[in-house]
């Protein structure tokens with residue numbers, strides 16, 4: 001890809017007139033949203049409104065779904081990543097994804113984190129060990145696992161597994177991290193560790209998080225988009241969305257009157 005530059009409005013990533021269909025289901029309707037660098041953007045809204053669809057579009061994870069069609073633009077550093085010429089693997093390296101349920105590989109802790117760098121051709125043991133340590137530290141997991149890197153990732157708790165998945169995503173040096181309800185399977189303590197981690201991560205990364213938990217969105221995000229039935233109803237600074245929403249639908253949702 002060309003030298004990094006921001007989109008003309010300062011966003012690192014942006015959807016312009018994005019439409020998506022699953023067959024006849026028009027699941028994303030004319031979405032215009034931007035994601036600012038080193039900020040956390042939350043997507044909220046009731047179940048089935050298109051949050052996962054939108055976050056998956058950002059690193060072309062919908063490509064693998066049969067009958068899925070997109071129109072419009074997703075600009076990453078000013079370049080449309082929906083074009084045919086785009087190297088999708090490169091997009092997914094630079095825009096990493098963390099899923100709802102922690103999905104570590106049934107391999108050792110070390111091998112989970114080393115997985116991506118190895119695929120990218122890194123074979124040097126010392127270099128790999130350095131990447132693994134650095135990534136685990138960034139994911140706030142190093143202190144808990146540094147003396148058992150050879151143990152299976154499956155021996156970790158759910159919260160540790162999710163932080164391991166974050167370390168695995170960080171190991172290939174992404175710029176953007178997409179998280180789709182990353183704490184929905186975790187207990188409150190593990191959840192608060194991930195939320196603290198998200199706060200640290202935005203120093204280096206741009207984060208997009210889907211959550212149906214409005215308190216979580218209010219705690220971790222700088223910007224919030226409220227989605228409803230495939231549309232982005234309102235987008236703005238998180239405190240504005242929660243304290244002074246301009247749309248009635250947003251207000252009804254955040255005050256718990258539906259959803």
Ligand SMILES: Nc1ncnc2c1ncn2[C@@H]1O[C@H](COP(=O)(O)OP(=O)(O)O)[C@@H](O)[C@H]1O
Pocket residue numbers: 022025027045046047048049050051052053054065
């Ligand atoms: N893989 C898929 N294939 C077909 N339709 C899908 C798929 N994923 C989601 N949808 C549909 O797209 C709409 C939005 O779903 P989704 O993005 O999962 O919403 P949310 O994450 O907000 O709960 C729903 O109507 C859902 O049924």
Ligand SMILES: [Mg+2]
Pocket residue numbers: 051052053
């Ligand atoms: Mg979802």
